[in-house]
Amino acid sequence: MAVFGSQSAIVLLLLEVVVACCLNHLVHGASNIILILTDDQDTAIGGMTPMVKTKALIGQEGITFTNAFTSSPLCCPSRSSILSGRYPHNHLVMNNSLSGNCSSLAWQKYQEPLAFPVYLQKRGYRTFYAGKYLNQYGDKAAGGIAHIPLGWNVWNTLVKNSKYYNYTLSVNGQAEDHRSSYENDYLTDLIVNRSLEFLQKSSRAPFFMMLSPPAPHSPWTAAPAYKDAFNTTKAPRNGSFNVSGKGKHWLIRQAVSPMSASTLDFLDTAYRKRWQTLLSVDDLVEKVINKLKDEKILDNTYIFYTSDNGYHTGQFSLPVDKRQMYDFDIRVPLLVRGPGIKPNQTNKEPVLNIDLGPTFLDIAGINVSQTNMDGLSLLPLLLTPAQKISWRSDFLVEYAGEGHPDHDPSCPKLGPGVSECFPDCVCEDAFNNTYACVRTLGATDLQYCEFADAESFVEVYNMTSDPHQLVNIVKQVSPDLLEKMNQRLIKLQACAAASCQSPSR
Numbered sequence: 001m002a003v004f005g006s007q008s009a010i011v012l013l014l015l016e017v018v019v020a021c022c023l024n025h026l027v028h029g030a031s032n033i034i035l036i037l038t039d040d041q042d043t044a045i046g047g048m049t050p051m052v053k054t055k056a057l058i059g060q061e062g063i064t065f066t067n068a069f070t071s072s073p074l075c076c077p078s079r080s081s082i083l084s085g086r087y088p089h090n091h092l093v094m095n096n097s098l099s100g101n102c103s104s105l106a107w108q109k110y111q112e113p114l115a116f117p118v119y120l121q122k123r124g125y126r127t128f129y130a131g132k133y134l135n136q137y138g139d140k141a142a143g144g145i146a147h148i149p150l151g152w153n154v155w156n157t158l159v160k161n162s163k164y165y166n167y168t169l170s171v172n173g174q175a176e177d178h179r180s181s182y183e184n185d186y187l188t189d190l191i192v193n194r195s196l197e198f199l200q201k202s203s204r205a206p207f208f209m210m211l212s213p214p215a216p217h218s219p220w221t222a223a224p225a226y227k228d229a230f231n232t233t234k235a236p237r238n239g240s241f242n243v244s245g246k247g248k249h250w251l252i253r254q255a256v257s258p259m260s261a262s263t264l265d266f267l268d269t270a271y272r273k274r275w276q277t278l279l280s281v282d283d284l285v286e287k288v289i290n291k292l293k294d295e296k297i298l299d300n301t302y303i304f305y306t307s308d309n310g311y312h313t314g315q316f317s318l319p320v321d322k323r324q325m326y327d328f329d330i331r332v333p334l335l336v337r338g339p340g341i342k343p344n345q346t347n348k349e350p351v352l353n354i355d356l357g358p359t360f361l362d363i364a365g366i367n368v369s370q371t372n373m374d375g376l377s378l379l380p381l382l383l384t385p386a387q388k389i390s391w392r393s394d395f396l397v398e399y400a401g402e403g404h405p406d407h408d409p410s411c412p413k414l415g416p417g418v419s420e421c422f423p424d425c426v427c428e429d430a431f432n433n434t435y436a437c438v439r440t441l442g443a444t445d446l447q448y449c450e451f452a453d454a455e456s457f458v459e460v461y462n463m464t465s466d467p468h469q470l471v472n473i474v475k476q477v478s479p480d481l482l483e484k485m486n487q488r489l490i491k492l493q494a495c496a497a498a499s500c501q502s503p504s505r
Helices: 002-027 052-059 075-084 105-110 116-122 187-202 261-294 353-363 379-383 479-493
Strands: 032-038 063-065 126-131 154-158 167-171 174-178 207-212 301-307 334-337 345-347 394-399 418-421 427-430 435-440 446-451 458-462
Touching (some): 032 075, 032 353, 052 063, 052 261, 052 301, 052 334, 075 116, 075 353, 116 126, 116 207, 126 187, 154 187, 301 353, 394 479, 435 479, 458 479
Parallel strands (some): 032 207, 032 301, 063 345, 126 154, 126 207
Antiparallel strands (some): 063 334, 154 167, 167 174, 301 334, 418 427, 435 446, 446 458
16 A cells, blocks of 8 residues: 555656646747727727827737727726627626626626636736726725736736726735825826836746726826827817717717817817827837837737727717717727737728637637637737638627616706716716617628617618718618618627627628
């Protein structure tokens, strides 16, 4: 028995050595990954214009996706899709509220254990988070700041929604309060500094970094060096700017059009300040890339730059916000550079935020088909752009509206059900601003949306002939087309994992 026991011990020791060697082989040489995720950065109305360094250092050195979209045009459901690789109907985060499942106990229990950082960490990656996570993160009703989601080695995360000063971070589960000193507290720069410290310590191991600055989200607080930038810039006046929402859902129709002079001044100021905040993000990109060069690991690092959703400033006479089904709110930037990616490329395939998680796993050598993710890995598009790749030609956009149970404090006369209202009683959201859309890109680009409201309202747009979505053609297209789009929408709303990934061509 003693001999047998010692033989068993030797076998176990050998197994441990083999496993350790195999893991070391898998990890050694694995590519690093960085995701830079901005907050509310559009592409449709000029949101990438300030990003001169970013476009040069990532876009020109890699690939720019010209048809990148979010699965839901709001922070929390979109970020939850990025983390989980799943559509909102599968991760069940429908808006920015706790009741909408944003960073809720249910999200923490059922979705966070299956998020991409968990897989990367198990693969041997060292993981780092800095900045905004989910809008309700840190709420006492959902674990407070002590909660650190599975999969993260280093956690420097903003409590609640985006701010630039006067905020609290959860630093590995401990509260760290910040005030209004630019040198110590400006959040975008703090994210830079902590990411550089992490890189200094982690350059020899494969790592994943997620940097989530507050820009260009409100309150649009620029760094001192940039507070006077773009001082003559105004929101673009083309396309659907200051246009009536005739023929659209009631929430769009209720906007005052043409907008008042005070509203125009307000949104022009917001537009200019958004750009000012983005200059610090542009600096962030440059500083991180320079550090990667200094550590001699840039050539083995994939860098992804994107946003959680788009934005509008005056489109269809809506002052400022996101949440709507139109292209200005659902289109996002996506620029990628890294090993094997040729420079100065553009790609027109429709790609989604749910594709990021599967891509990261694919880079790490993890079999995505063994997960419950709905998205597709972008790696074939990144590495073999000349090859004909079977890809999706349509996708799903879904959102569940938010409203006050009694009345919005900015406009009490409207009563219950609305939210995000301005003093002139133009509201940006409502309980029945709840919709699901099929967006197609192919021989004909279409958008078909159904609202969950008393009208069962439908909007349809020919995106080829009407890229600004000015005319709802629901009454002009054939019943056969409406039936076809309805059936496709039903199928997408019921999809999960592999059934979401099948090309519809």
